[in-house]
Amino acid sequence: MRLTKNSSTVLIIVLVVGIIQGLRFLRSFPPDLPQAVHQKSKGNPKAPIRIVEYTDFQCPACANGAAYLKEFLTKHPEKIYVQYQPYPMTEMHQQAMALSIAAQCAAEQNRFWPFHDRLFEKASFFKQTMRLQGSLLDMARELGLDTAKFEQCLKDPDTELGVYGEKDKGKALGVKATPTYFVNGKMIVGAKSFQAEMQRLLSSPSSDSEGVRTVPTSSETNSGKSPLGEKLP
């Protein structure tokens, strides 16, 4: 049977689509997300919205994502549980690994989240400073950490290996850019998409747990409505 040009075209398209879909099927497994580590997680462990955040302390979009997350957690503390995972983009950000290591060392002294927030606040400073280790030690001291322990942790090669290990787990999940979030297992890349997805989830009735009430900020208490349009009790 001689194939015509049109039938060859259809055959080639079907073949190519079949190969790609086959490869996609072989690669598609439910994400095997890492276990939450208590020191680097916050929110309600029984929350209906569980977020795994892969982030880089020198990534500007990650700073935006962290700000959105903080806002969501403040307004809906019972609905959200977030765990941090490092993904330093070392190819683009020279200090990213050092900052991720420092955050890990802060976690070991149960001061991860204040340290995390401060790292994002001072991102542009850390980009330019010529005395990185000294600045990190100063910050650790300001936040009440044991600086001797902190410094030892910074120098410990196992700390860096641990961060690389967590980054590799992110790569295995398909993370390629930061910030990347897994919101109830669904991958979201970028702060804007994350904000849109969270607003959608938080305004959906299924995000309500029984007996949960949101905590309004003082400006919302005056208006009677949250910025998401939800009526306050």
Add this chain to the structure above:
Amino acid sequence: MRYIYPALRMFIGLIFVVSGSEKLLQHYENFLYVIQGYDILPWLWAQRLVAHLFPWVELMLGVFLILGLWLKQALYGVWLCFFMFIFLLGQAQVRMLPISDCGCFGDLIKFPLNVTMSFDSVLFLITSILLFSLPKTRVLSLDSHFLSNS
């Protein structure tokens, strides 16, 4: 000399096949993020549509170029793609958007925007030459096989 044109055609086709399949075999959200980075399409539905469709278009154009099937149409498609890439990269540089690599090949190869733009410009010229010299480009193609059999 006779095989330079088909060799260039297949080389460009291979670039498109690699680029398209690399995007299709990773989470589409990664390519969606790349599209959002260029800040051209303001609507999320349009960004998602492009993120889903464009890699398939890239892949098919690449396959058709390599095989030399519907060659004129495929070359016009590739020519338009390069025109669009150069426009996107140019506007990203003029607006100083915070994009460090074009996202063209995902994780495979990372080029800064100016390098990619130069590369795309050269390929745009080559594609123009291939279009202009279609009979020579048709050597070792399915199109010429079907033409000779008709």
